[in-house]
Amino acid sequence: MNELFLETMQDWMEIFMRRSMSKFRQYLKENGFSMTQMTSMFQILHCGSCSISDLAAHLDISNAAASQSTERLVQQGLLTRNEDPNDRRNKRLELTEKGKNTVAESMQARQMWFQELVGLLDDTEKKQIISALEILTTKTKELSPSPGSLCSESNS
């Protein structure tokens, strides 16, 4: 049973990734973003706000690299970078509206094919899939330290 489960997950992942990543790379290329930049924006969105060194830790790059990379995003008006009033050594990175739109767009680019997929499913199948994915989503959230666990644990 576990065997079958894992195998099914793997098959799904493979086909899912192939579709989604292809669109995603295309979006990055067309809009001139690096993987690091987009991952940064995702992370900042996820956390609401985070520091340069948090970001560097999450991306596994040096603080200097994170500083340079965010600088470019700030210049493009995608991020704001303000002093943390509690500790003025820290910077608080946050997405601007433009930044949020960019992230949303990139997600939509990945998801274009969902629209097409929905047309191939009848209502029974949709229901079945919805409840299965809800289980997966819920349970996955319960898993051990999420990779983005550096931000203030907004799970619940």
Place this chain on the structure above:
Amino acid sequence: MNELFLETMQDWMEIFMRRSMSKFRQYLKENGFSMTQMTSMFQILHCGSCSISDLAAHLDISNAAASQSTERLVQQGLLTRNEDPNDRRNKRLELTEKGKNTVAESMQARQMWFQELVGLLDDTEKKQIISALEILTTKTKELSPSPGSLCSESNS
């Protein structure tokens, strides 16, 4: 209903991507592969064999770039690059055993957390998820030109 379906898919995608991509980037970094290189290897695995220009088209880069990139993979013993006997202008790129192992490893890196997930599910849930994902996988394969459609349509 379609609304709910899409929303559920999006939620799942977000959490799924966050987990999987994090591990994947880590794997790339630790093993010194670029996104392009890994995507190339995936594509070649998927097709069994493809040419330099096929690869360039799929990655949306110049033929020169594809040639250079594959050169590095050949030097590392991950690819073979042989003349196509039918048209000796073409090169047939194929994965070596080492290359196949590398791709498999990178997949496993992405999937580590599936193992953990399986422990949180009871048998009923697993069955439910399996049949839902089987539907998704099947229907997705039926979708219009897959992004990797340059290779000899081994769908069936």
Place this chain on the structure above:
DNA sequence: GTTTATATATAAGCCCGCTTAACTATTTTG
């Protein structure tokens, strides 16, 4: 067989993202 088209390789050069090292500003320690 000569010309033209195709597939790849090579060269020169650009930009980007990364690193380390040095520097500034702020906070903490004692």
Place this chain on the structure above:
DNA sequence: CAAAATAGTTAAGCGGGCTTATATATAAAC
């Protein structure tokens, strides 16, 4: 307050991945 620690920026330099332009080999067209 002086010394040490922390957060971030800046500078210099390296390597990778990309581009265009050029060269080579093969195949197709006439």
